[in-house]
Amino acid sequence: MMSKKIEITLTTQKKDKPDYNKLGFGRYFTDHMFVMDYHTDKGWYDPRIVPYEPISLSPSSMVFHYGQAVFEGMKAYRTEKGQVLLFRPDKNLSRLNTSNERLDIPAVDEAFVIDAIKKLITVDKEWVPTAEGQSLYIRPFIIATEPYLGVRPSSEYKLIVILSPVGSYYGDQLKPVKIYVEDDYVRSVKGGVGFTKTSGNYAASLKAQTEAEKVGYAQVLWLDGVEKKYVEEVGSMNIFFKIDGEVVTPALNGSILAGVTRDSVINLLKHWGVPVSEKKIAIEDIYEASKAGKLEEVFGTGTAAVISPVGELKWEDHVMNVNNGEIGPISQKLYDAITGIQSGKIKDEFGWTTDVEELATIK
Amino acid sequence: MMSKKIEITLTTQKKDKPDYNKLGFGRYFTDHMFVMDYHTDKGWYDPRIVPYEPISLSPSSMVFHYGQAVFEGMKAYRTEKGQVLLFRPDKNLSRLNTSNERLDIPAVDEAFVIDAIKKLITVDKEWVPTAEGQSLYIRPFIIATEPYLGVRPSSEYKLIVILSPVGSYYGDQLKPVKIYVEDDYVRSVKGGVGFTKTSGNYAASLKAQTEAEKVGYAQVLWLDGVEKKYVEEVGSMNIFFKIDGEVVTPALNGSILAGVTRDSVINLLKHWGVPVSEKKIAIEDIYEASKAGKLEEVFGTGTAAVISPVGELKWEDHVMNVNNGEIGPISQKLYDAITGIQSGKIKDEFGWTTDVEELATIK
C-alpha cells in the first residue's frame, strides 16, 4: 500500500500575482504543485507538494517519443462566503482512470488524488480568484518517464497537478461562436482513443483547428471517422442541439469524451422536465432542421467555458444561422444554473460540489 | 535566416561504455546530443551539440498536455574500413517534415539537420558499434515546449537528436515472429495522423500490443479503421506478403507510415525483377491464400529489425502458418541485400548510403 502521507515543501520565494483582470487561460501558475511518482516495483509513491518548478527529464523519457500521457481539467470556485468549492471532481478522477486504462497507464487512487488536490489548493488558496467568472483551473496529468526507446508501456510515470487562475477560456464566454463542421480531417474512430483525454488526441486536432480559424471559425465540429456523417464533438467541448423543443446530443459511442459538463447539462434538463436525448445525430438532419426553421439553439459544453452558445455552423457550402447569432434561453438557463451551483450562489441539490477543506482519506 | 553554425560543447565527463554484447535496443545513450530551439519570432535558432543531459521543462509545457511531438528513427553503420554510413537519411528528414506539416509544427531545414546529425555522430564516433548486426540508432525528435494550457499550436519547440548504440530490436532478428491480427482496437483512419510519426500513434497502440503479448503474439497487425477488413501495418513495421510468386504490400493510403525500409524493399524487388505491387489487401484474401497453400512468405520491414520474417498470423479463430515458421528465401535475400548495403559490404548501386564525414551545407 502507498503511503498516504503527503510531504509538503513550501516555496521560499512566492511569485508576484498576475493582473487578475487580464488572466486569460492557462498562462499563470500558482506557487506549488503536487507530484507523485510511479515505478512498477513500488506502485505510486512519494506523494508531495513542492514549489512549482521545471521538471527535469531524460531526453529519452518515453512521453516525448511515444506519447503515453493523459490529463484532466477541472476548476475550483470561490463562494461569496470565501469557501473554495470543487465541482464533481469524482467524475474527473474516474475519467482519469478510464484514460489510464486505455493508455496502459497504472490506475491512481481516486479519493486520494482528490484529497491531494484539495490540499494543494489549500496551500495556494490565496491564488483562487474572487471575481465573477474567474476560477482556479486544475490540471492533473500523468506522463511516462522511463528513459527507454521502445514501443511498450513505460515502467515509470509522474502524476503532476498544477493550478492556474483563469478568466474564461473563450474570453467573453456568452458571445456565440462560429463553428466549422470538419469533413476532411478526422479526430477519432471507434476502437481508438477518442473517449480518453490523452495528449495525442489534441495534437491530431490542431491542423483542422488552424484551417478553420483561417476562414473565420473559432472551433471545429468533428464528424465520425467512418462515414463522416454523424456529429461527434467540438475541440474541447461536447455539443448540444435544441431542435423543435427537444434537446439532443451525440451518444457516448467510444470516440467522444464523456464530458462532465455534458453529464451535468443532461441531468439539469431532465430535472427541469426539458426533453433531452443522447443519440446518433446526422449533420444532414441538423441542416434539414435549420432549413425548416427548427434549429432553435446550439451550444457546446465544457469545463473551460461551461456553456458556449453557437451562433453559426458551416457545413460544406451551407451556412446555418442559429437563433440570429444570439444566446438562446436554454443555453442561458443552463449557464446560470451551473455557474450558480459552482459558485455556491444556488443551492446544490445534486451534491455536485465539495469544499476543498473537507478531506476524505488523508488524516 | 538561421545561423548555420553549430556551437559544440564537449562533455568533461565521458560515460563508461555499456557491454556491447548486451546492448539491447534504446537503453544506452552516447555522450552528446544535438539541440536546436524554435520560437515563432526567431525561427529555428541556436543549433548546438551539448553533453547528453536531462532537459528541464515547465510542467505546463504543451508536449505533456497536447502531445504535439514528432520523431524519426534511422541508423548509422560502421563499415569494415571503419567508415560510418547513414542509410537514406534524406527520406527520414523529408518524412519528419511531412509529420511536422500534419502536426502544425514548423518545418526544419532537412539538409542542415542531416549535417547536424553527421557532426553529432562524428563527435560520438567511438560509440558506433563495430560488430555484425549492431549499429548506432539515431532518434531526432521535436517537442512543443511553450508553457501554456490551451489547445493550439505551440509557439516554441525543441528539436533534439540522441544516439543509442543498439543490438537488434527484436533480439535475434531472423527468428520469425508470431503476429496477431487486431480486429477490435484501431490505430488510425484516413484523415487522421496514421501516416506521421507522431507520439500519440504509439500511445494509442500499447493496449492492443499488451493484449496480444498476453496470448503469445509478439506484435499486432492493424486493420483499417473503417471496415476492419484491409491490412495496414504492424506496430513499427510495414508488412509484405508473398502470394503465389507475387509480393504485395498495402498501398500508402493516408493511414500507414511510408517506411524507408518498405520503399527500399520495393526498389530492390523491382530491380531483381520480382513482381511487387502496392494495393488494398483484404485479410480475408490472405486467409484464402493461406488455405490454398499460396501464402509463401510474410515479413515486416522497419529500421529497427530491417526484415522481420513472420512465422504465424492469427486472425479471429484462424491460425495461419507461414513457410513452416521459417524465414523464406525472399525475406533472407532482402535482409542480406539491405544490411549488405548498409554495412558497405555490397556495392550501393542506388546511392542510398552517405558517409557521416561528408557534410553538404555546414562549412
Ligand SMILES: Cc1ncc(COP(=O)(O)O)c(C=O)c1O
Ligand atoms: C475533447 C473534449 N470533449 C469534451 C470536453 C468537455 O468535457 P468537460 O465537460 O468534462 O470539461 C473536453 C474538455 O475537457 C474535451 O477535451
Ligand SMILES: Cc1ncc(COP(=O)(O)O)c(C=O)c1O
Ligand atoms: C508505425 C510504423 N510503421 C512502419 C515503420 C517502418 O518504417 P521505417 O522502415 O522507415 O523504419 C515504423 C518505424 O519507423 C513505424 O513506426
